[in-house]
Amino acid sequence: MENFSLDFTVAIPTYNGENRLPKVLERLQSQTGVENIKWEVIVIDNNSSDKTAEVIREYQKSWNHDFPLKYFLERKQGITYARLRAICEAKGQLIGFIDDDILPTSDWVKEAVIFGKAHPHAGAWGGQIHGDFEIDPPEKFARIKSFLAIRERGSQPHLYDPNNLSLPPGAALVFRQEAWQKSIPMELIFKGRLGKLKLAGDDFELLLHLHKAGWEIWYNPAMHTYHQIPQWRLERNYLVTLARGCGLCVCQLRFINTNNWEKPVVFIKIFLGNLRRILHHLSNIRDNIK
Structure with missing residues (x-):
């Protein structure tokens, strides 16, 4: 087992994220309570066609922090390949994945590390993900908010129920490197929302392998993030495609265990x-x- 030199890695998989990444990086530059934490930020560019690489290079030029900002290009399309590349490059014992439209609060890193130390049998844990809406969500939105990775499950930590596919989304999710290395295969079924079907299940597949290997999966309410949701994500065509992609993966996910x-x-x-x-x-x- 490799000895990781850092406590924590924040990994940001991104595709054409030139306009979204600056907000995320600014939030990470403002983290508090991390004086005694050795950590890093890595951006995995999943073959973007915009100026993502240039944006990161500009940030690196003026990056004046104790934690490094690193950039890696992963040409295989799909968030699964980006996550696998992040695992290969990360130096942290814990790795927190944040999507490029997720804004962490100022204590997110600190709370992620505290929880990991207090729960050594936890293979993965997610926190509260709130909606940051461009427009007011529609009536009865609560019924479908989980499709947009919103998780607000109360103020008490508790175990998820993988047997019933009750699991945290991958939008803001921390893994223990040891658990990933020992439990998750390099060849995975779901590659991300590619093609016309936009199949989901890439994050749940990872967690089900952890569960199968005996690791615990937790909800940590002390970790808060905000999911930026533009107007087009509340339009009917997008929501129907999103729901269909989530539904079509259920059978294959249940087959894993x-x-x-x-x-x-x-x-x-x-x-x-x-x-x-x-x-x-x-x-x-x-x-x-x-």
């Missing part, structure tokens, strides 16, 4: 469960079906 002889039963249960939900939904909206 399922014995071969159980898979036909799992498939039938998923099919019947979804059919029941569709009929229940149609019954509720029968007077407004359009």
